[in-house]
Amino acid sequence: MISITHFLIVSACIFSLGIYAILAKRNAIMILVGIELIINAAILNFVAFGRYDKIHYGGQVFALFAMVLAAAAVAVGLAIILNVYRHYRTINPDQITDLKD
Amino acid sequence: MLAATPHNTLLYAVIATVCLPLLAFIYQAVKGRSAQTGIPSITAIIGSLLLASYIAVQVWNQPPIHFQYSWFTLGENTFYIGILLNNLTALMLVLVPLIAVPVHIYSTAYMQGDAGIHRYWMYLSLFCFAMLGLLVVDNLLLMYIFWELVGFASYLLIGFWYTRESAVQANKKAFLINRIGDLGFLIGIAIIFSEFGTLDLHALFSENGLLSQMDNLSSTWLTAAGIAFFIGAMAKSAQFPLHVWLPDAMEGPTAVSSLIHAATMVAAGVFLLARIFPLFNEHALLVISIVGTLTACTAACFALAQYDIKKILAYSTISQLGYMMVGVGIGAYDTAIFHLLTHAFFKCLLFLxxxxxxxxxxxxxxxxxxxxxxxxxxxxxxxxxxxxxxxxxxxxxxxxxxxxxxxxxxxxxxxxxxxxxxxxxxxxxxxxxxxxxxxxxxxxxxxxxxxxxxxxxxxxxxxxxxxxxxxxxxxxxxxxxxxxxxxxxxxxxxxxxxxxxxxxxxxxxxxxxxxxxxxxxxxxxxxxxxxxxxxxxxxxxxxxxxxxxxxxxxxxxxxxxxxxxxKQFYINEFNQRIWVNGILGIAKGAYWLDRHIVDGLVQLFAGCVQYISKVSSWVDTHIVDGLVNGLAALTYWLGNIFRQAQNGKIQSYFLAAFFTLFMGLLYLIFS
Known part of the structure; x- marks a missing residue:
C-alpha cells in the first residue's frame, strides 16, 4: 500500500530537484521552472496530508489555491525575466551582478 | 641733611651748569644730521661758564656747601643724590668750561666741512656734561657714573673718524685700559662701602668725617682702598704703565685731544685723588709718588724721540700728570691741582x-x-x-x-x-x-x-x-x-x-x-x-x-x-705679546675646552638620547604600530573574505539563505 511516507519521499525528491534547478541552472527560465517544482512539491504535500481532513478537504482546497498562485507567480516571473532580458540582453543570472557592492 | 633754602639759587645754578651741555647734547641728538653749526653746544658751554663763575664766587673760601636728597633704599642703606661744593670743586668747575669754550670756538673752524660734524658737537657736549657732573657730585657712586660717562664720551671722540682702522684700534685701546682703572675704582668703592657703610664724600672725608674718627680701621684695607682708587686714577690720568692709551688717543680730532689733555679726561684722575685725599695713608701715598715719578721720567724720555707733533705733546701731558701724581703723593695736593690748572691752559694752547x-x-x-x-x-x-x-x-x-x-x-x-x-x-x-x-x-x-x-x-x-x-x-x-x-x-x-x-x-x-x-x-x-x-x-x-x-x-x-x-721702550709690543696674546691664548684654550670637553659632553649626551630615541622609535614602529597594523590587516583580510560573498549573483545569495535555513532546521531537529 502506498503510505504517506511515499508521498513525502516523492515530494522531497521534487523539492530537491527544484532546489538544484534554482542553484545550478544558467538560465532564468529554468530557475523559474525550479521554483514551480518546489511549489508543486509543496502542493503534493498538501494533497497527501489532505487525507487526514476528510470532512473539509482543506488540503485539496489549499492545493487549488496554490496552483492559481503559482500560475500568477509564473506570469509575474516571466514578465520580470522579459524585462531583465530587455535591459541586460541576457538572462544568465551569473552575468547579472548589479546587486554586488 | 643741611637746610637747602638759603642756597636754593646756588643749587639751581649748579644743576643748570651741569645740565646745559646735556640739553645741548639731547637737542643735537634729536636734530641729528641737520645740527651742524654747533651753536647749541657753544651757547650751552658759555652758559655753563657764566653760571660756574657765579657759583665759584659764592662758594670760594666759604664752608663746604652740601645738598642731599634721598635717592633709593637698598635694605637698610639709603643712597643719597647730592652736590658737594668746596673750593676744589669751584676751581675745577670754572676751569672745565673755561678751557672748553675756546676749544668749542676753535672747533667751528677746525672741524668745518667734516661729514660727521653733527656727531662731533653732540659728543663734545656729552663730554663736558660728564666732566662737570663728575666735579659737583657728593658721593662715590654718582662719581663713578660720571667717571664712566667721561670714559665713554672720550671713547666716542677718539674714534670720531671711525672709518680709519687706527682710530678704531685707538678708541678700543683707550676703552679697555680705562676698564682696568674702572675696576680699581669699583673695588675701592666696594671696600669703602663695606668698611663705612656709606659712599658720601662729605660724611667720609670732611674734617670730622668718619675717616678721621675711625682709628681702629684696618690699615691693610685702607691701603688697599687707596691703591684701588689710585689704579682708577692711573688709567684715567695715564700713569705708567696704563698710559699707553693716551698717545694712541691722538687719532681723535686735535681739538678733542686738547680738551682731553687739558681739562676733562686726564684731569678727572687727579681730581678724584684730591677729592678723596684723606683716604690715602702713608703706604698708598708712597705708591702714588713712586708711580708718578716713574711716569714723569719715562714719558719725558719717550717724548724726546717722537716725530709726530701730537705724540710729543701727548707724552708731555703724561709726564706732567706724573708731576701732579707726585704732588698728591707727597700730600701737597694743592700744588697738584695748581699744576693741573696751569697745565690745562698751556697744554690746551699747545694742542690748538x-x-x-x-x-x-x-x-x-x-x-x-x-x-x-x-x-x-x-x-x-x-x-x-x-x-x-x-x-x-x-x-x-x-x-x-x-x-x-x-x-x-x-x-x-x-x-x-x-x-x-x-x-x-x-x-x-x-x-x-x-x-x-x-x-x-x-x-x-x-x-x-x-x-x-x-x-x-x-x-x-x-x-x-x-x-x-x-x-x-x-x-x-x-x-x-x-x-x-x-x-x-x-x-x-x-x-x-x-x-x-x-x-x-x-x-x-x-x-x-x-x-x-x-x-x-x-x-x-x-x-x-x-x-x-x-x-x-x-x-x-x-x-x-x-x-x-x-x-x-x-x-x-x-x-x-x-x-x-x-717705541716707548716697546711697552706696546710687551703688552701685545704678554697680555693680548696671553689672553688670546687663554681664550683659544677656553674655546678648545668648550669645543671639545663641554660640547663633547653635551654631544655625548645628545648621542645617547638620540640612540635611546632610535630604539624607542624602532619599538614604536615595529611593536606598537605592528600590533595595530596587524590588527588592521587581519580585519582587512577577514573583511575581504566576507566581501567575496557579496558577489551580486542571486543564486549564491539563495544558496546562502538555503544553507542557513537548512542548518537551522538541522539544529532544531537534533538539539
Missing part, C-alpha cells in the same frame, strides 16, 4: 696751535697733491715765516710747559718741586731721588718742547714744496681759531695765578685750597730750586737751538736707544 699747524700742512698736502704725513715734524721746519702768530703762541705755551719765569708753568712746577724737596728732606736720602728725578724731567721737558718748536718753526723748510711756490697755501689760521689761542696764551702768563711772578707762595689758588702740609717749609729752597730749574732750562734750550734750529745734530737718530724711546 699744533692743530693749526696740522691743518695748514693738510692744506699744503692737498694743494700739491703730495704724499707726506702732515703731523710729522720731519716734514715741517721754517714754518714761522708763514705762521708767525701761531709760532709765538706755541712758543709761549712751550715756555710755560718748560717752566720759564713769568709763565704760569714756572709757578706751579716750582711749587710742586719745592714741596717735593721739603717732603723728601724730612725722610731720607733715598727719598731725595724723587725731587732729583723731577728736576731732571723738568730739564728734559724744556729740551723736548724746544725741540718741537725749533724743528717745526725754525730752520729751513724740509719739504721741497716750500721752495719756489708763489702763492703758498700755508698761512695763519682764521680768526675763530686764532682768538681762542690768544686767549689761552694770555692765561699762560703769571698774573692770572699769582701777582708775584717769582713766587707761588702768594698764589690765590694755593691759599684758597689751604692744604695743611705734613712737612715744614724750607725757605732757602725757594731761591735755590727756581734758579737751578731756570739754569737747566736755559741750557737745554740752547742745546736744542744748536741741534735743531741750526741743524748741527750730533747724534745718530737710528741708534737703538732712540728707536726704543720712540
Amino acid at each position: 696751535a699744533a692743530g693749526a699747524v696740522i691743518h695748514e700742512m693738510q692744506h699744503l698736502k692737498q694743494h700739491v697733491q703730495g704724499d707726506f704725513d702732515p703731523q710729522d715734524l720731519r716734514n715741517m721746519g721754517g714754518l714761522k715765516r708763514w705762521m708767525p702768530k701761531t709760532a709765538i703762541l706755541m712758543g709761549l705755551a712751550s715756555l710755560a710747559l718748560a717752566g720759564f719765569p713769568l709763565t704760569s708753568g714756572f709757578l706751579s712746577k716750582d711749587a710742586l718741586i719745592i714741596s717735593t724737596f721739603e717732603w723728601a728732606s724730612e725722610r731720607g736720602l733715598v727719598y731725595q731721588l724723587i725731587p732729583a728725578l723731577l728736576i731732571l724731567v723738568s730739564i728734559l721737558t724744556a729740551f723736548y718742547s724746544a725741540r718741537l718748536i725749533f724743528k717745526a718753526f725754525f730752520g729751513e723748510p724740509r719739504l721741497p714744496y716750500f721752495h719756489g711756490v708763489e702763492k703758498h697755501p700755508v698761512h695763519e689760521p682764521g680768526a675763530s681759531m686764532l682768538w681762542p689761542m690768544v686767549f689761552l696764551g694770555i692765561c699762560c702768563l703769571f698774573p692770572l695765578f699769582s701777582l708775584n711772578p717769582f713766587s707761588s707762595s702768594h698764589s690765590w689758588i694755593l691759599s684758597g685750597l689751604a692744604v695743611p702740609h705734613s712737612f715744614a717749609a724750607i725757605h732757602a729752597l725757594h731761591l735755590l730750586i727756581p734758579s737751578m730749574l731756570v739754569t737747566g732750562t736755559v741750557l737745554s734750550i740752547t742745546l736744542a737751538w744748536k741741534w735743531y734750529a741750526q741743524d748741527k745734530y750730533p747724534l745718530n737718530a737710528q741708534s737703538a736707544l732712540m728707536l726704543a724711546a720712540e
Whole structure:
C-alpha cells in the first residue's frame, strides 16, 4: 500500500530537484521552472496530508489555491525575466551582478 | 641733611651748569644730521661758564656747601643724590668750561666741512656734561657714573673718524685700559662701602668725617682702598704703565685731544685723588709718588724721540700728570691741582696751535697733491715765516710747559718741586731721588718742547714744496681759531695765578685750597730750586737751538736707544705679546675646552638620547604600530573574505539563505 511516507519521499525528491534547478541552472527560465517544482512539491504535500481532513478537504482546497498562485507567480516571473532580458540582453543570472557592492 | 633754602639759587645754578651741555647734547641728538653749526653746544658751554663763575664766587673760601636728597633704599642703606661744593670743586668747575669754550670756538673752524660734524658737537657736549657732573657730585657712586660717562664720551671722540682702522684700534685701546682703572675704582668703592657703610664724600672725608674718627680701621684695607682708587686714577690720568692709551688717543680730532689733555679726561684722575685725599695713608701715598715719578721720567724720555707733533705733546701731558701724581703723593695736593690748572691752559694752547699747524700742512698736502704725513715734524721746519702768530703762541705755551719765569708753568712746577724737596728732606736720602728725578724731567721737558718748536718753526723748510711756490697755501689760521689761542696764551702768563711772578707762595689758588702740609717749609729752597730749574732750562734750550734750529745734530737718530724711546721702550709690543696674546691664548684654550670637553659632553649626551630615541622609535614602529597594523590587516583580510560573498549573483545569495535555513532546521531537529 502506498503510505504517506511515499508521498513525502516523492515530494522531497521534487523539492530537491527544484532546489538544484534554482542553484545550478544558467538560465532564468529554468530557475523559474525550479521554483514551480518546489511549489508543486509543496502542493503534493498538501494533497497527501489532505487525507487526514476528510470532512473539509482543506488540503485539496489549499492545493487549488496554490496552483492559481503559482500560475500568477509564473506570469509575474516571466514578465520580470522579459524585462531583465530587455535591459541586460541576457538572462544568465551569473552575468547579472548589479546587486554586488 | 643741611637746610637747602638759603642756597636754593646756588643749587639751581649748579644743576643748570651741569645740565646745559646735556640739553645741548639731547637737542643735537634729536636734530641729528641737520645740527651742524654747533651753536647749541657753544651757547650751552658759555652758559655753563657764566653760571660756574657765579657759583665759584659764592662758594670760594666759604664752608663746604652740601645738598642731599634721598635717592633709593637698598635694605637698610639709603643712597643719597647730592652736590658737594668746596673750593676744589669751584676751581675745577670754572676751569672745565673755561678751557672748553675756546676749544668749542676753535672747533667751528677746525672741524668745518667734516661729514660727521653733527656727531662731533653732540659728543663734545656729552663730554663736558660728564666732566662737570663728575666735579659737583657728593658721593662715590654718582662719581663713578660720571667717571664712566667721561670714559665713554672720550671713547666716542677718539674714534670720531671711525672709518680709519687706527682710530678704531685707538678708541678700543683707550676703552679697555680705562676698564682696568674702572675696576680699581669699583673695588675701592666696594671696600669703602663695606668698611663705612656709606659712599658720601662729605660724611667720609670732611674734617670730622668718619675717616678721621675711625682709628681702629684696618690699615691693610685702607691701603688697599687707596691703591684701588689710585689704579682708577692711573688709567684715567695715564700713569705708567696704563698710559699707553693716551698717545694712541691722538687719532681723535686735535681739538678733542686738547680738551682731553687739558681739562676733562686726564684731569678727572687727579681730581678724584684730591677729592678723596684723606683716604690715602702713608703706604698708598708712597705708591702714588713712586708711580708718578716713574711716569714723569719715562714719558719725558719717550717724548724726546717722537716725530709726530701730537705724540710729543701727548707724552708731555703724561709726564706732567706724573708731576701732579707726585704732588698728591707727597700730600701737597694743592700744588697738584695748581699744576693741573696751569697745565690745562698751556697744554690746551699747545694742542690748538699744533692743530693749526696740522691743518695748514693738510692744506699744503692737498694743494700739491703730495704724499707726506702732515703731523710729522720731519716734514715741517721754517714754518714761522708763514705762521708767525701761531709760532709765538706755541712758543709761549712751550715756555710755560718748560717752566720759564713769568709763565704760569714756572709757578706751579716750582711749587710742586719745592714741596717735593721739603717732603723728601724730612725722610731720607733715598727719598731725595724723587725731587732729583723731577728736576731732571723738568730739564728734559724744556729740551723736548724746544725741540718741537725749533724743528717745526725754525730752520729751513724740509719739504721741497716750500721752495719756489708763489702763492703758498700755508698761512695763519682764521680768526675763530686764532682768538681762542690768544686767549689761552694770555692765561699762560703769571698774573692770572699769582701777582708775584717769582713766587707761588702768594698764589690765590694755593691759599684758597689751604692744604695743611705734613712737612715744614724750607725757605732757602725757594731761591735755590727756581734758579737751578731756570739754569737747566736755559741750557737745554740752547742745546736744542744748536741741534735743531741750526741743524748741527750730533747724534745718530737710528741708534737703538732712540728707536726704543720712540717705541716707548716697546711697552706696546710687551703688552701685545704678554697680555693680548696671553689672553688670546687663554681664550683659544677656553674655546678648545668648550669645543671639545663641554660640547663633547653635551654631544655625548645628545648621542645617547638620540640612540635611546632610535630604539624607542624602532619599538614604536615595529611593536606598537605592528600590533595595530596587524590588527588592521587581519580585519582587512577577514573583511575581504566576507566581501567575496557579496558577489551580486542571486543564486549564491539563495544558496546562502538555503544553507542557513537548512542548518537551522538541522539544529532544531537534533538539539
